[in-house]
Amino acid sequence: MAVPTTCILTDIEGTTSAIAFVKETLFPFAEAELDAFLDAHEEEPAVAAVMAEVGHIAREQDPRSTLRIWMAEDAKVTPLKTLQGLIWRAGYLDGRLKGHLWPDVAPCLRAWSRAGLRLAVYSSGSVEAQKLLFGHSVAGDLTPLFDGFFDTKVGGKRDQASYAAIAAGLHLPAGEVLFLSDVAEELDAAAAAGMRTCQLVRPADGTQPCGRHPEAADFPGVARLFGLPAAG
Numbered sequence: 001m002a003v004p005t006t007c008i009l010t011d012i013e014g015t016t017s018a019i020a021f022v023k024e025t026l027f028p029f030a031e032a033e034l035d036a037f038l039d040a041h042e043e044e045p046a047v048a049a050v051m052a053e054v055g056h057i058a059r060e061q062d063p064r065s066t067l068r069i070w071m072a073e074d075a076k077v078t079p080l081k082t083l084q085g086l087i088w089r090a091g092y093l094d095g096r097l098k099g100h101l102w103p104d105v106a107p108c109l110r111a112w113s114r115a116g117l118r119l120a121v122y123s124s125g126s127v128e129a130q131k132l133l134f135g136h137s138v139a140g141d142l143t144p145l146f147d148g149f150f151d152t153k154v155g156g157k158r159d160q161a162s163y164a165a166i167a168a169g170l171h172l173p174a175g176e177v178l179f180l181s182d183v184a185e186e187l188d189a190a191a192a193a194g195m196r197t198c199q200l201v202r203p204a205d206g207t208q209p210c211g212r213h214p215e216a217a218d219f220p221g222v223a224r225l226f227g228l229p230a231a232g
């Protein structure tokens, strides 16, 4: 008998949310606020811990310059992602930021959750950043729908071991988890760990299909392909 899908694990950038929102709104916001944020909060334990980690990785290089280099490279380095989350928090709380979601996403997430499917997130953005985006989203606070949030602390998104660790963290066999992402190498790693996979090929994001995984243009397309409940 076929193993049922009991959990949807979703990426954010290029999957639930526009690549442009991350690259043209979130990243420039963090870059513009970096110095003022560090000047104001550098002594706080959470920020001091991040800066110590940056210093440890960067060695002789000035930590602020290192952060700027990582930002320019879109490096998925855990201390940078943690710091970006801390900087975005103020923007979400005072209304300067609102988490973008494609219009098809929230209705499907709600329908899947109502039908008893578990929902989880795996993004390079920190868990705090994930909760902020879904908590202050254009479709309202969606955080109660999710029972798992995973970031690069579990491992890199192109590493098979990360997906095995996530399945273990969810107390599920990997085969019951369907991973949604726009990035082929992430899907390859998830499939190697035994997860089901679907590539989101959103025309508005200009995503190219890789041809190695089932493809959908949006979340209703995912529902059709995998026999999941439809929204509405």
Ligand SMILES: CSCCC(=O)C(=O)COP(=O)(O)O
Binding pocket: 011, 012, 013, 014, 022, 026, 076, 081, 084, 122, 123, 124, 125, 126, 129, 130, 133, 157
């Ligand atoms: C939590 S939103 C910010 C996403 C982010 O920082 C990023 O680097 C994109 O990562 P993803 O794994 O969602 O593609």
Ligand SMILES: [Mg+2]
Binding pocket: 011, 012, 013, 014, 015, 181, 182, 183
């Ligand atoms: Mg992505």
